[in-house]
Amino acid sequence: MNPFKPSLARFSRSTPIASSPRTLGVATGCIAGIARNSKYDGIELKQQDPSPFIPDDFRNRASLSNHSPSHRQISDSPFTHLLYSITRSLTQTPTANLPQLTSILRSYVSNPLHWSAYAHANPSKQYTRNLVLEVPGIFNLLILVWTPGKRSAVHDHADSHCLMKILQGELVERRFAIPKFPGTEGKLKQTAKAEYGTGKVTYMSDQLGLHSIANPSQSNYAVSLHLYTPPNAAVRGCHVYDADNGSAEHVMQGAYDSVRGIVQE
Numbered sequence: 001m002n003p004f005k006p007s008l009a010r011f012s013r014s015t016p017i018a019s020s021p022r023t024l025g026v027a028t029g030c031i032a033g034i035a036r037n038s039k040y041d042g043i044e045l046k047q048q049d050p051s052p053f054i055p056d057d058f059r060n061r062a063s064l065s066n067h068s069p070s071h072r073q074i075s076d077s078p079f080t081h082l083l084y085s086i087t088r089s090l091t092q093t094p095t096a097n098l099p100q101l102t103s104i105l106r107s108y109v110s111n112p113l114h115w116s117a118y119a120h121a122n123p124s125k126q127y128t129r130n131l132v133l134e135v136p137g138i139f140n141l142l143i144l145v146w147t148p149g150k151r152s153a154v155h156d157h158a159d160s161h162c163l164m165k166i167l168q169g170e171l172v173e174r175r176f177a178i179p180k181f182p183g184t185e186g187k188l189k190q191t192a193k194a195e196y197g198t199g200k201v202t203y204m205s206d207q208l209g210l211h212s213i214a215n216p217s218q219s220n221y222a223v224s225l226h227l228y229t230p231p232n233a234a235v236r237g238c239h240v241y242d243a244d245n246g247s248a249e250h251v252m253q254g255a256y257d258s259v260r261g262i263v264q265e
């Protein structure tokens with residue numbers, strides 16, 4: 001039902017362990033273990049080299065491209081360039097440059113051929129959370145695949161910036177005010193409702209309240225790209241709210257459904 005798990009549940013940033021029967025193609029890279037010492041949203045980070053954040057396997061895949069059209073398609077795709085641009089932007093400035101990130105996300109023209117390797121669907125879930133790329137302490141980038149007619153629980157974003165781009169289909173966002181005293185003020189107060197079509201880039205943070213995202217289609221999956229910076233919720237969880245009585249519960253996010261295109265068992 002809900003991809004967020006109660007906080008007592010084991011939190012797993014799982015490593016790839018299984019083959020991927022339901023995702024197609026080859027995933028591009030992940031970045032791990034990066035250290036910097038500049039200040040980033042309150043986190044001490046080690047000094048950065050302008051370019052160490054491009055994962056080796058991007059380069060390796062580029063070298064494989066002479067031999068495999070599918071590898072070439074992935075390593076040269078505009079989606080890979082998008083990953084580079086996001087990584088550069090977020091690792092070369094001490095705080096997130098939101099206008100630049102918005103513009104980077106806007107300029108990518110979605111094509112399922114670029115990202116279907118990450119878009120693992122699971123009709124028994126409301127939506128799946130598929131890790132595309134992460135730089136620990138800096139950001140994580142996820143592809144979410146929304147089951148027809150399903151939605152996320154109302155939640156906060158653990159004091160992170162969240163940028164979302166619709167890659168396929170449509171999504172509806174409902175925003176709510178954060179209750180001062182959760183559970184004592186009755187129903188959550190809805191503050192906004194918006195529909196987003198393919199290509200739309202939106203921004204969310206705790207300053208703007210809570211939200212829930214829904215796939216309004218009864219027949220088609222929707223797919224969205226989510227950039228979280230810093231990746232606080234992955235580390236310390238977030239809060240989900242009961243829309244009817246306004247109560248809040250701290251939850252840890254469950255394991256990713258896939259990591260770099262590899263389905264997690």
Ligand SMILES: N[C@@H](CS(=O)O)C(=O)O
Nearest residue numbers: 003129152211212213226
């Ligand atoms: N922030 C949610 C998805 S959404 O409803 O914005 C998550 O990461 O699961």
Ligand SMILES: [Fe+2]
Nearest residue numbers: 155157162211
């Ligand atoms: Fe969200």
